[in-house]
Amino acid sequence: xxxxxxxxxxxxxxxxxxxxxxxxxxxAKTLExxxxxxxxxxxxxxxxxxxxxxxxxCGNGVNCLELAKSFPNLAFDGVDYVPEMVTGAEENRxxxxxxxxxxxxxxxxxxxxxxxxLEAEYDVVFTDRCxxxxxxxxxxxxxxxxxxxxxxxxxxxxxxxxxxxxxxxQNHYRELLGLEPRTPATFNLFFDEDEIRSYIAxxxxxxxxxxxxxxxxxLALYVLVPAINGGEVDYGHxxxxxxxxxxxxxxxxxxxxxxxxxxxxxxxCRRRS
Numbered sequence: 671x672x673x674x675x676x677x678x679x680x681x682x683x684x685x686x687x688x689x690x691x692x693x694x695x696x697x698a699k700t701l702e703x704x705x706x707x708x709x710x711x712x713x714x715x716x717x718x719x720x721x722x723x724x725x726x727x728c729g730n731g732v733n734c735l736e737l738a739k740s741f742p743n744l745a746f747d748g749v750d751y752v753p754e755m756v757t758g759a760e761e762n763r764x765x766x767x768x769x770x771x772x773x774x775x776x777x778x779x780x781x782x783x784x785x786x787x788l789e790a791e792y793d794v795v796f797t798d799r800c801x802x803x804x805x806x807x808x809x810x811x812x813x814x815x816x817x818x819x820x821x822x823x824x825x826x827x828x829x830x831x832x833x834x835x836x837x838x839x840q841n842h843y844r845e846l847l848g849l850e851p852r853t854p855a856t857f858n859l860f861f862d863e864d865e866i867r868s869y870i871a872x873x874x875x876x877x878x879x880x881x882x883x884x885x886x887x888x889l890a891l892y893v894l895v896p897a898i899n900g901g902e903v904d905y906g907h908x909x910x911x912x913x914x915x916x917x918x919x920x921x922x923x924x925x926x927x928x929x930x931x932x933x934x935x936x937x938x939c940r941r942r943s
Contacts (some may be wrong), residue, residue, distance in 0.1 A: 674803050674857040675752065682730065682754035687761040692729035692799075695905040697887055697914040698934075702798055702830055703736050704918050705883035705936050710741060713826045713938075714793060717741055721793035725749070726779045726817055727800025731759030731772070738768035745771045747788055751778040779804070779813035782820050795821050796828040799934065802858045810859070811869050818875050818941060827875060827939040832860040836882065837933045840892055847897040866937075875939040881925050884932035886917040892933075 685691035693699050714721055720743040725734050728748030738746050746768075750756050759774040766772065777785035779800065795817050804810045814827075821827050837860055841851035854860055870877050890913035895904050904910070920927045 671805055674805065677857050678752045678803070679754055682752055682758055685730075685758075687730050687758040689732060691755065691758055692732070695891075695910075697891070697905070697910055698884065699732065700914055701884045701887055701917055701921075702934070703733060704921065705830065705881060706733065706796060706798070706828065707737060707740050708921070709826075709828055709881070709936065709938060710737065710744075710794065713940075714741075714744075718743055720744065722789050722791075723747070724782075724788065724792040724795045724820055726782060726795065726797050726813075727751075727803070728759060728774065729755050731762045731774060733796075733798055734759075734772050734774075735762055735766045735768055738766070738772050742768075742771075746773070747792075748772065748774045749777045749779075749782070749785060749788070750774070751776065780809065780816050782813075782816040788820070790820075791822040791825070792820055793822060793825045794828060795825075796830070798830045799832065801829065802832050802860055805857075805859050807859070807862060807865055810861070810866070814866075814869065814875075815873055818873060818939070821941040823941055823943050825941050827941065829937040829939070830934050831937065832858065832933050833863055833935045834860045835863045836885075836930050836935060840888060840931050840933060843889065843893045843931060844896070847893065849893070849896055849901055852892065860933075861935075861937075870937075870939055874942050876942055877937065878940050879936075879938040881936040881938065882928070882930045882932055883921055883925070883936055884917065884934050885926070885928040885930060886913045886920075888932040888934075889913070889928070893931075 734746040734748040
């Protein structure tokens, strides 16, 4: 865990308020925010709905601030355990038209219930590639329980997290084209879906949907482009950009239309009581 913190601290110091502090490519971030916005509209009742939202692992605040612009009646709290990330988030907040509805805090997922200043409960709590930074399955389970406790009864926990299930399928497609399988970063522990689904069912949550919102993008980025590019991933390749546009457009019409081959999945959970 010290190595994980070191990695994200160095990234925050190097990139500050820029998108690159938390992600390598704007294309993936576009699809993550789109998936969250669509799901917010579903579970909250539309773009004009009122309520409170918590993001755990907010990085430098891009998700909260972008979503706040699309949902003018929602209040957003973001939490990150790297103080330098929160500094970047405050810098972005100062330049945002939604600044008065967004707050940022230093804290961690397992200790979500003890962070001073947070609301007791939220209509939506969400993560975006946050829990994969916990290096043990038991820690991931503790974090899910702590986040579920911050969700009001009937509210939702949304988790965009990497899955070994879809990552392995993506690697199979690479091998079919003669490419070597990729390996996760050393500071990531992807979701073991059998374990995570079983754990969700054992606590006060119901898994109501799993959306594969980024499959076409990831097939282009990690499979097709490397197949014609000497095995190299190219985040700015025109094919990846075109796949992003099409992926987003089709997702507005039909969810998970391109199968389950993206390394991130959106796990949609509702709190029972």
